[in-house]
Amino acid sequence: MRLPKLVRRERASLPVLIAAPVLALAIAALGNLVLYAAIGVNPVAVFHAMLIEPFASYFSMSEILLKAGPLLLSAQGLAIGFRAKIFNIGAEGQFVLGAICASAIPVYMPQASGPWIWPAMLLLGALGGSAWAAITAFWRVRLNANEILVSLMLSFVSLQLLIYLLLGPWKDPMALNFPHSVRFQFDALLPILLPGTRVNVSLLLALLVTVAAWFFVQRSFAGYQLEVGGLAPNAARYAGYSQNGAIWLSLLIGGFAAGLAGAAEVAGPVGQLQRSISTGYGYAAIIVAYLGGLHPIGIVFSAFLLSTLYIGGDNAMVSAGLPIAAVNVFQGSLLLAYLIAATFVRRRLVWPQRTRA
Amino acid sequence: MTNTPNRRNFIAGASVATMVAALGAQARAATADDPLIVTLIIPSPVADVGWGLALFEALETVNADYGEAMQLSVVENIYEGPDADRIMNKAVADGTKFLVAGSFGYQNGAMQIARRNPDVTVLHASGFMVAPNFSPFAAQYSQGTYLMGMAAAALSKTGKLGSVSAFAIPELITSLNAFVLGAQRINPDIELSIVWLNSWFDPAKAQEATAALVAQDCDVLFSNAQDTPSVVAKAEELGVYSFNLNSSMKDYAPNTYLGCVLTDWSPFFRASIEAHLAGSFEGQSAFLGVGDAVVRVVDWSADIPADIMAQIMEVEAGIADGSFSPFTGPIMKADGSEGVAAGVTMTDAEVIGMDWHVQGVTTPLPG
Amino acid sequence: MTQALLSLRGVTKRYGSIHANSGVDLDVLPGAIHAILGENGAGKSTLMKLIYGVEAPDEGELFWQGEAREIESPAIARRLGIGMVFQHFSLFETLTVVENVSLLVPGAKKDLTERIRKLGREFGLEVDPLSHVYALSVGERQRVEIIRCLMVDPKLLILDEPTSVLPPQAVDLLFETLRKLSARGVSILFISHKLEEIRSICTHATILRGGKVTGTVTPKNFDAQALAAMMIGRDMPQLLSDTPDKRGEDRQHLSALSLASEDPFGVSLQDISLRVSAGEILGVAGVSGNGQSELAAVISGETPLPKRLQSKLTMLGREAGALNPAARRALGFAFVPEDRLGQGAVPELSLVKNAILTGHRRGMVRNGVIRHPRAEAFAQDCIATNDVRTPGPRAEAGSLSGGNLQKFIIGRELMLEPKLIFLNQPTWGVDIGAATAIRKRLIELRNAGCAILVISEDLEELFALTDAMQVLSEGRLSPRFTTSETVPEDIGRAMIGASGGAVL
Known part of the structure; x- marks a missing residue:
């Protein structure tokens, strides 16, 4: 039997680079047409809502930026660890801790004012995320406890901690026992970046973190050591790079970025600490990181892609009357088609050659 | 007010x-x-x-x-x-x-x-x-759960009721309190244990919580604000009565369904x-x-004794015409202090903001 | 003339613009032991891959028992009766020996276990069928590979450098096996750089240079010097005359170290003592799997010594037992590991980035930031001075042939100007040209006053290179032999001595 093989391309050609996502979109769209026909929804309206509407106005474009921010931040931090094969799956928990720590300032000092408040909240949130991730690092280094399990389980713990605070000590006394904190005072909210939208300075921070991540990965010796540890652990041991150091660094960076994202979310569009501060940003960031090829620049694109997909999906429910399940099918099939296409950007199919016989 | x-x-x-x-x-x-x-x-x-x-x-x-x-x-x-x-x-x-x-x-x-x-x-x-x-x-909901409490007390052999509840917000606390008050009308010593899931929808946890409550001898369960039939279905499996809010789940528990507080x-x-x-x-x-006509109790279980059912109907009529409120004193709080003085009826605003349990609830409020 | 078992006509294989094989003709007769000779990069491995169905030729024809055939995959090759032992092994480390075998050979595990034991005894390839592959040394892994091929009764057996990890006595046993197989009509394609071996066992030899066949000869009719000349296209480089200078101060000292292995399949070190001085090359002889990996890890610092043993190791005048590999390098120590891909170098990274791996102290990092131009210059320098054949410093380490990568790694370590260098199997799988160049560099270094410690299974190499030798067998290190006063038989006896011959 002749089976084709996947062969690595020496260099991805530009037309392929452009054609791949377009083709992926076309294939996914065609596949879903059948589905829409079956459930009696107008496909034109769906595609318009999912793919055009997010870019149709200044405001909706700004919403893509708003939603991409936390994804971008968390994913940049995670990717550094993933490259070193240290799998921090608990960004969700670090995100929540970031939100909690940032909220401590307005909760305990609701009257405080001054320009120091929101920066201090962001810093506290980032440190909180790091501290939460440090628990995982500690047990991994100390007992070789699997960091995937520990960080994931800690995410559930963080959610219980959040609920405890909201039902107990941090409950808004005016809110009749409903589980949320007080609304934050003005100085505890991030300044708006684009007038008339909800996009705030955290987007700038996310871009700054991107540049820092790029520099760390491409230029820093620490980044290089992490990369070697990920690609060839024996080589890292041979060179004398500390494996424990890599674990600490990876998790602290991941926790810092996720914590910062969590802090920016409560101090940004949410404006208070509440039960649902994350729409699964910490988990989505894992997808973003891998979709972006664990590369800081690639992650920028994947964060915006995923953000657009989420917003487009919500739009399709509002304007095209698509049920949530069909939205998920579209998002899933588009990601799958994109991943397949991305494979062919770097590789090509080769059929076994027929020799003269 | x-x-x-x-x-x-x-x-x-x-x-x-x-x-x-x-x-x-x-x-x-x-x-x-x-x-x-x-x-x-x-x-x-x-x-x-x-x-x-x-x-x-x-x-x-x-x-x-x-x-x-x-x-x-x-x-x-x-x-x-x-x-x-x-x-x-x-x-x-x-x-x-x-x-x-x-x-x-x-x-x-x-x-x-x-x-x-x-x-x-x-x-x-x-x-x-x-x-x-x-x-x-x-x-x-409290108007319906009060009636359910009466039925539950009549059917409970252990004198222990259980509830799998979503969040400790006043609306749900009120429902639970009325449930207990209705049950105490039939059996003054009856008790209620609660598992707070902190989720409207978590089938797996809801099932676990159900099993845990049954293991503690609770034999009538209240699925409080759960958007999943897990509690009701699991209760059927374990052979205990259960009821829920909003829409009927009788199909999930043909034998042990107590009824539905329909909205x-x-x-x-x-x-x-x-x-x-x-x-x-x-x-x-x-x-x-x-x-x-927003809250209604439907699908009453046929197991409820006729005399209790007659009492329930009487109370329901009183609630409908405004002559009866579940929250008329004396009501004691779970911590032993007085919640509502004898003869006093709580206002709607007081009911809406209820953040304490009545006596008979054994699980403390979270937080 | 008898019908050839396998014939190649005009076979060409290109990788991009490089012709790995170009118009190769080859006839392998039934029962022949046919050597393929060639330097690194001459195209030997590629040719074997074409025959074994790993790669498809771009041009040319392949005849199996007189019929034109395409061999599209190794599975098909195996079905035809072609077995191959690769230079880089294709074993799953987390599986046991018998599990690895059962992936390709049908049969109940119990029967396979028995057959492996039997074949092992028959061919001197003893290995515990139930041990995990990760716990085996390179030598033991190769035995598993050979056994795995022999189990399916091949018509043609391809062996890529089969003898490089075997002690002399075992080589003789293997050759006996090969002759038996050949007498039964099995053809053998034999890749080796050991010209004496080829002369003693091979009936035919095809010589490759730059992807082209430069001749097919009967090796018995030529001496090793002549064969080497055909292979590299020029005269053999000569080793420098072996004139040890006066020994300098002790650079490394290991006294009476005993260390139990944490790995249940590992070898515990017992009472190991050795001393290397400036201007001296000390060789550790012995067959892999006798504690070589464990000893190497202790010396390199990859296995940190427990506190009570830390005083047992001194390096460059300091107690070094507590130091990690990086700290030892800082003292002036360098290390060339046994495993090139994945330990000595990161296959996915460029040579520039591989230069940074241990070379980072030489000005390549400032304030935590990598200075790429410096690293590139270093890599470039390393490529040029060590005759590393590669398109350039940006090539991935994994794309280099084994010998070229080894030249790069050794070159990199030497550029760190060590006062003490430790090499584990420095020329394993490296062709004769490259191996000679490496040995020459080591002797120059020794003469310049460096202390050198070499672990090798290649006795020829140790005799050509070292000033003194100790034999590692079953975790024990023999007393010191002065090389000039020793013959290979003495070493062979020491190899067996400690264990009563169990290794063979």
């Missing part, structure tokens, strides 16, 4: 509005090609059972009356937070004039929309904020939409119960 309108006032006011609206029926027909867009936004998917389904079905019922003149749009599974704010904004930008925000967590975003868009009417579930075009609405929001939605169209909508807190 003067600023909390009585529910009957509300419906009566709405009826006047209906008459006014009837005069303008032709006007409505004339704008049929420009229908009223009604959007429902809820935090969980519209499933086969539960809260979301109750809201959705009620709106569909109203929609059926209006036909072409109304267009219903449902946005499901939306987290309470920035996403919900964006989606509500988008819905309004797309022409929604009547918004039903189906979860407490949407309060801030929904209120902002109401303030920015005076021509949009917003109904908000379970909240406490009011504006001229913004009404919070809640069901007096039918269609009278309220119909009245509100008509008031909106007539331009006479006035935001006020709508706390609706048996007397408003």
Whole structure:
């Protein structure tokens, strides 16, 4: 039997680079047409809502930026660890801790004012995320406890901690026992970046973190050591790079970025600490990181892609009357088609050659 | 309390509005090609059972009356937070004039929309904020759970009741308190244990919690605000009675189903939409119960003894005509202090804000 | 003339613009032991891959028992009766020996276990069928590979450098096996750089240079010097005359170290003592799997010594037992590991980035930031001075042939100007040209006053290179032999001595 093989391309050609996502979109769209026909929804309206509407106005474009921010931040931090094969799956928990720590300032000092408040909240949130991730690092280094399990389980713990605070000590006394904190005072909210939208300075921070991540990965010796540890652990041991150091660094960076994202979310569009501060940003960031090829620049694109997909999906429910399940099918099939296409950007199919016989 | 309108006032006011609206029926027909867009936004998917389904079905019922003149749009599974704010904004930008925000967590975003868009009417579930075009609405589940308590006490052999509950918010606390008070009417020594899941929808945890309660000898279970039939189905499996809120789950427990505290929001939605169209909508807190035909107990178990059933019917009639309230003193708090003095009846506002358990609840409130 | 078992006509294989094989003709007769000779990069491995179905030729024809055939995959090759032992092994480390075998050979595990034991005894390839592959040394892994091929009764057996990890006595046993197989009509394709071996066992030899066949000869009719000349196209480089200078101060000292292995399949070190001085090359002889990996890890610092043993190791005048590999390098120590891909170099990274691996102290990092131009210059320098054949410093390490990569790694370590260098199997799998160049560099270094410690299984190499030798057998290190006063038989006896011959 002749089976084709996947062969690595020496260099991805530009037309392929452009054609791949377009083709992926076309294939996914065609596949879903059948589905829409079956459930009696107008496909034109769906595609318009999912793919055009997010870019149709200044405001909706700004919403893509708003939603991409936390994804971008968390994913940049995670990717550094993933490259070193240290799998921090608990960004969700670090995100929540970031939100909690940032909220401590307005909760305990609701009257405080001054320009120091929101920066201090962001810093506290980032440190909180790091501290939460440090628990995982500690047990991994100390007992070789699997960091995937520990960080994931800690995410559930963080959610219980959040609920405890909201039902107990941090409950808004005016809110009749409903589980949320007080609304934050003005100085505890991030300044708006684009007038008339909800996009705030955290987007700038996310871009700054991107540049820092790029520099760390491409230029820093620490980044290089992490990369070697990920690609060839024996080589890292041979060179004398500390494996424990890599674990600490990876998790602290991941926790810092996720914590910062969590802090920016409560101090940004949410404006208070509440039960649902994350729409699964910490988990989505894992997808973003891998979709972006664990590369800081690639992650920028994947964060915006995923953000657009989420917003487009919500739009399709509002304007095209698509049920949530069909939205998920579209998002899933588009990601799958994109991943397949991305494979062919770097590789090509080769059929076994027929020799003269 | 003067600023909390009585529910009957509300419906009566709405009826006047209906008459006014009837005069303008032709006007409505004339704008049929420009229908009223009604959007429902809820935090969980519209499933086969539960809260979301109750809201959705009620709106569909109203929609059926209006036909072409109304267009219903449902946005499901939306987290309470920035996403919900964006989606509500988008819905309004797309022409929604009547918004039903189906979860407490949407309060801030929904209120902002109401303030920015005076021509949009917003109904908000379970909240406490009011504006001229913004009404919070809640069901007096307690009126139904009180009746359920009576039935439960009659059927319980162990004298221990259990509940799998979502969040320790006043609405749910009130339901549990009324459940206990109703049960104590039949058996003064009865007790209630609660497992707080901190989730509206978590089938796996709900099942575990059910098994845990049964293991502690609870033999009648209250599935409190769970958008999954897990508790009811598991209770059937384990052979204990159970009941739930919002929509009937009898199919999941053909043998041990105690009944359903059903909510039918269609009278309220119909009245509100008509008031909106007539331009006479006035935001006020709508706390609706048996007397408003919003709360109803259905699918009563055939196992309930006839004498108890007769008592239940009597109490139900009293609740419906306003002559009886579950929250009339003396009521003791779980910590032993006095909650309501003898002869005093709690106001709606006091009930809405209830943050303590009555005596007989053995599980302390979280937090 | 008898019908050839396998014939190649005009076979060409290109990788991009490089012709790995170009118009190769080859006839392998039934029962022949046919050597393929060639330097690194001459195209031997590629040719074997074409025959074994790993790669498809771009041009040319392949005849199996007189019929034109395409061999599209190794599975098909195996079905035809072609077995191959690769230079880089294709074993799953987390599986046991018998599990690895059962992936390709049908049969109940119990029967396979028995057959492996039997074949092992028959061919001197003893290995515990139930041990995990990760716990095996390179030598033991190769035995598993050979056994795995022999189990399916091949018509043609391809062996890529089979003898490089075997002690002399075992080589004799293997050759006996090969002759038996050949007598039964099995053809053998034999890749080796050990010209004496080829002369003693091979009936035919085809010589490759730059992807082209430069001749097919009967090796017995030529001496090793002549064969080497045909292979590299010029005369053999000569080793420098072996004139040890006066020994300098002790650079490394290991006294009476005993260390139990944490790995249940590992070898515990017992009472190990050795001393290397400036201007001296000390060789550790012995067959892999006798504690070589464990000893190497202790010396390199990859296995940190427990506190009570830390005083047992001194390096460059300091107690070094507590130091990690990086700290030892800082003292002036350098290390060339046994495993090139994945330990000595990161296959996925460029040579520039591989230069940074241990070379980072030489000005390549400032304030935590990598200075790429410096690293590139270093890599470039390393490529040029060590005759590393590669398109350039940006090529991935994994794309280099084994010998070229080894030249790069050794070159990199030497550029660190060590006072003490430790090499584990420095020329394993490296062709004769490259191996000679490496040995020459080591002797120059020794003469310049460096202390050198070499672990090797290649006795020829140790005799050509070292000033003194100790034999590692079953975790024990023999007393010191002075090379000039020793013959290979002495070493062979020491190899067996400690264990009563169990290794063979």
